[in-house]
Amino acid sequence: MPDFDRLLRELQACSQLADAELDRVLPRADEPPRPIHEAMRYSLFSGGKRLRPALVLMGCETCGGERSAALPAACAFEMIHTYSLVHDDLPAMDNDDFRRGRPTCHKAFDEAIAILAGDALLTHAFELLAHGLPASCAASLIAEIASAAGTSGMIGGQVADVTSERLPSDAALVEFIHRRKTAALIRQAVRTGAIIAAAPPDRVNAVSQYGEKIGLAFQIVDDILDVEGTTEQLGKTAGKDAARGKQTWPAAFGLQASHRKAGELVAQAKQALEPLGSRAEMLCLLADYIAARRS
Amino acid sequence: MPDFDRLLRELQACSQLADAELDRVLPRADEPPRPIHEAMRYSLFSGGKRLRPALVLMGCETCGGERSAALPAACAFEMIHTYSLVHDDLPAMDNDDFRRGRPTCHKAFDEAIAILAGDALLTHAFELLAHGLPASCAASLIAEIASAAGTSGMIGGQVADVTSERLPSDAALVEFIHRRKTAALIRQAVRTGAIIAAAPPDRVNAVSQYGEKIGLAFQIVDDILDVEGTTEQLGKTAGKDAARGKQTWPAAFGLQASHRKAGELVAQAKQALEPLGSRAEMLCLLADYIAARRS
Numbered sequence: 093m094p095d096f097d098r099l100l101r102e103l104q105a106c107s108q109l110a111d112a113e114l115d116r117v118l119p120r121a122d123e124p125p126r127p128i129h130e131a132m133r134y135s136l137f138s139g140g141k142r143l144r145p146a147l148v149l150m151g152c153e154t155c156g157g158e159r160s161a162a163l164p165a166a167c168a169f170e171m172i173h174t175y176s177l178v179h180d181d182l183p184a185m186d187n188d189d190f191r192r193g194r195p196t197c198h199k200a201f202d203e204a205i206a207i208l209a210g211d212a213l214l215t216h217a218f219e220l221l222a223h224g225l226p227a228s229c230a231a232s233l234i235a236e237i238a239s240a241a242g243t244s245g246m247i248g249g250q251v252a253d254v255t256s257e258r259l260p261s262d263a264a265l266v267e268f269i270h271r272r273k274t275a276a277l278i279r280q281a282v283r284t285g286a287i288i289a290a291a292p293p294d295r296v297n298a299v300s301q302y303g304e305k306i307g308l309a310f311q312i313v314d315d316i317l318d319v320e321g322t323t324e325q326l327g328k329t330a331g332k333d334a335a336r337g338k339q340t341w342p343a344a345f346g347l348q349a350s351h352r353k354a355g356e357l358v359a360q361a362k363q364a365l366e367p368l369g370s371r372a373e374m375l376c377l378l379a380d381y382i383a384a385r386r387s
Numbered sequence: 388m389p390d391f392d393r394l395l396r397e398l399q400a401c402s403q404l405a406d407a408e409l410d411r412v413l414p415r416a417d418e419p420p421r422p423i424h425e426a427m428r429y430s431l432f433s434g435g436k437r438l439r440p441a442l443v444l445m446g447c448e449t450c451g452g453e454r455s456a457a458l459p460a461a462c463a464f465e466m467i468h469t470y471s472l473v474h475d476d477l478p479a480m481d482n483d484d485f486r487r488g489r490p491t492c493h494k495a496f497d498e499a500i501a502i503l504a505g506d507a508l509l510t511h512a513f514e515l516l517a518h519g520l521p522a523s524c525a526a527s528l529i530a531e532i533a534s535a536a537g538t539s540g541m542i543g544g545q546v547a548d549v550t551s552e553r554l555p556s557d558a559a560l561v562e563f564i565h566r567r568k569t570a571a572l573i574r575q576a577v578r579t580g581a582i583i584a585a586a587p588p589d590r591v592n593a594v595s596q597y598g599e600k601i602g603l604a605f606q607i608v609d610d611i612l613d614v615e616g617t618t619e620q621l622g623k624t625a626g627k628d629a630a631r632g633k634q635t636w637p638a639a640f641g642l643q644a645s646h647r648k649a650g651e652l653v654a655q656a657k658q659a660l661e662p663l664g665s666r667a668e669m670l671c672l673l674a675d676y677i678a679a680r681r682s
Contacts, residue, residue, distance in 0.1 A: 119538060124563075125546040128538050179506060184498030203479030204549045207502065211474060212542045214506065218513045219533035222526045230526040231517045238514035243414060243423050247507045251420040254499045268419075 096384075099377040103146050106166070109159065110145035111137070114167050117220055131201045131209035132216075135178050136170065139192050143310075144169040144281040150378065151285025151299055154371050162288045164224020165233075168217040169281045172241050175213035176250070178206055185254055186336075190328065214241075229287055240280035249273025258337035263344045270341070274314075275307030282375070298364050299375075305361035306379050312354045313383060315340040319347060325387050358383045391679070394672040398441050401461070404454065405440035406432070409462050412515055426496045426504035427511075430473050431465065434487050438605075439464040439576040445673070446580025446594055449666050457583045459519020460528075463512040464576045467536050470508035471545070473501055480549060481631075485623065509536075524582055535575035544568025553632035558639045565636070569609075570602030577670070593659050594670075600656035601674050607649045608678060610635040614642060620682050653678045 114136055119129045145166035152162035181188040181196040182203060189199050198206035221234050239245060249272030256265055282303040286296045317326060318333045319342050333340045341350045361379040365372035409431055414424045440461035447457035476483040476491040477498065484494050493501035516529050534540060544567030551560055577598040581591045612621060613628045614637050628635045636645045656674040660667035 125538070125543050125550065127550060128542065128546045132538075175506075179502055182502065184502060205546070207474055207477065207479060208542055208546055208549075210506070211470075211509065212538045214509060215533050215537040215542065219530050219537060222530035222533060225526065227526060231520065231522060231529075234526075234529060235514050235517035238510050238517060242510040242514060243420070243427075243507045247423065247503055247510065248420050251423040251500070251503055254503075255420065255422060 094377050094380045094384075096377065096381055099374065099381055102150070102374055103142070103378075106146035106149045107142040109149065109163060110142050110166050110170060113163050114170065117164075117167060118216070127201060127205050128208055128212055131197055131205045132213055134200055135197045135209060136174050136213070138194055140170070140174070142170060144173050144278065146378075147278060147281040147303065148285040148288075150374055151282035151303075152289045153285070154365075154368060154375055155286045155289035155291035155295055155299065156371075157285070157289025157291075161226065162285050164220050165284050165288060166281075168220045168224070168237070169277070169284070171213045171217035171220070172237075172246075173277065175210040175217070176241075176246060178210040178213070180250065182206060185250075188328075192328070226288060226290075228290075233284060233287055237280055237284065240276045245272050245276035245280075249276065253339065256339050259339070261343040262339065266339045266341055266344045269339055270308055270311040271304075274311035275304050278307030278310060279303030295368060298367055301364040302361045302375060302379070305357045305364065306382050309354045309357035309361070309379070310382050312341045312350055312357070313385060315342050316347065316350050316354070317386070321386065354383050389672050389675045389679075391672065391676055394669065394676055397445070397669055398437070398673075401441035401444045402437040404444065404458060405437050405461050405465060408458050409465065412459075412462060413511070422496060422500050423503055423507055426492055426500045427508055429495055430492045430504060431469050431508070433489055435465070435469070437465060439468050439573065441673070442573060442576040442598065443580040443583075445669055446577035446598075447584045448580070449660075449663060449670055450581045450584035450586035450590055450594065451666075452580070452584025452586075456521065457580050459515050460579050460583060461576075463515045463519070463532070464572065464579070466508045466512035466515070467532075467541075468572065470505040470512070471536075471541060473505040473508070475545065477501060480545075483623075487623070521583060521585075523585075528579060528582055532575055532579065535571045540567050540571035540575075541569075544571065548634065551634050554634070556638040557634065561634045561636055561639045564634055565603055565606040566599075569606035570599050573602030573605060574598035590663060593662055596659035597656045597670060597674070600652045600659065601677050604649045604652035604656070604674070605677050607636040607645055607652070608680060610637050611642065611645050611649070612681070616681065649678050 118133060121130045121133050123129050148162050148166035148169055149159050153159055178197045180186050181191060182198055188196050190196060197209055225233055249269050252269045253273055279300055283296060283300040286299040315333060318330060321330050323330045358379045362376045365375055413428060416425045416428050418424050443457050443461040443464055444454050448454055473492045475481050476486060477493055483491050485491060492504055517525060520528055544564050547564045548568055574595055578591060578595040581594040610628060613625060616625050618625045653674045657671045660670055
């Protein structure tokens, strides 16, 4: 059994760093116009796992950089991730009333504020990147991150996801969706950390491959948990994917093949990091943890 | 009477440049996932005035820069403007079925695609800026543009706008809304052109002041036209602001004072450009045109 306690302490430390920085850079809740800043903070500070910020920070540290240099980018990734959740939850999209046991943004506020809060989180993420990235790589990294979040990445995956509900299960389509909707931003998070650390191209590539693999594994495990988990374990309604006719890995390939695929991806992710030696230990632990998680 | 024919030829030239570049940089409509790229193009190529791209290009040229250097930024401003219209038109916001005589994005496609198309236009705007701005000013300009589009600028104005419908008319609130919702991005457009031209700080400031003034004048004239114009002239339903109980300049100050204020702002805008001499002729014409327009 891998030493997850060490990893969890590390994730906790990353989460605290990111939370403190997010609190510092976001407009105060009482700054006018008030409801938008309340809504942005409500959605950002709702007990998320902070996986993407941790990946930026750990990617940077693994490649010999200072965590502090990667902190603004870490926060920007959480803002982009959160905006995508706020918009995904809207009635016109997945129509979810609860997330992490609390009312979703459009339930706690209203739909107009939720749309605008999502827009604002995305906009402020780019402001934070422009202010906080090292000057030497700021423009090229912003272009990469926008591409990973755009229609060839996250948004593209989301479009394919919402437009393929109730269609017959399609293996190629599931992979198209998962690579874009989830893996693109996770890959970009850890890659961004490596680039901030000024890692040489072969290390940046190794870390990017790792990110792609764990991103895909993360979404497959998400699909599996929706089938095998309980609502209590997950903090959200289990069985929703099947009820909505979503394109999922278990629906396309079966549960057993999904478990196997997640395991293979984690092994490949760790293999990609071999050139980095023992420095990559924490990222390897994280890969194992993603496969083993129950919520 | 100012020589508007010359200006209109200039605006036409800017519009053609921006359209050709937008067509070049946007993913093709048939690129998967298809509906998002169709929707982005549908909303972008719908006969807009291309005021913001023209301001970027003319701001750059007025300060001695090459138009071609400002073209990517010009397109990015039109993408940001278009995303804001697509989201503003949504049922949860202004609930508009038509814009420029055509069905709005969520009517031509659906709400989910309209939300995602807006998100994608915003995201791709930042990608375009990161690729296309001169390296020397890319990061600082991206930060400025994000700030002008965020909750202290455009989004902040939109929040105040949607949350103040049907409230008693409030002069300070109208100004708060108009400065943010409309003037912030218009100011930033012409300012961005000046910065791309590497203008000295006093010229950048002069051009920024001009932009702030014409931005506010533009919105006041918009408010006036909603009262005085016909649906035929406007290409959209006249009288909508009053029907919705919107905070407008005429509602707060009366029509006569609104006309006077628009005229004063245009005079101040032209005055701000005096240090630039005859180079600023076209921007001065544009200021006059904004006050004189009937649609």
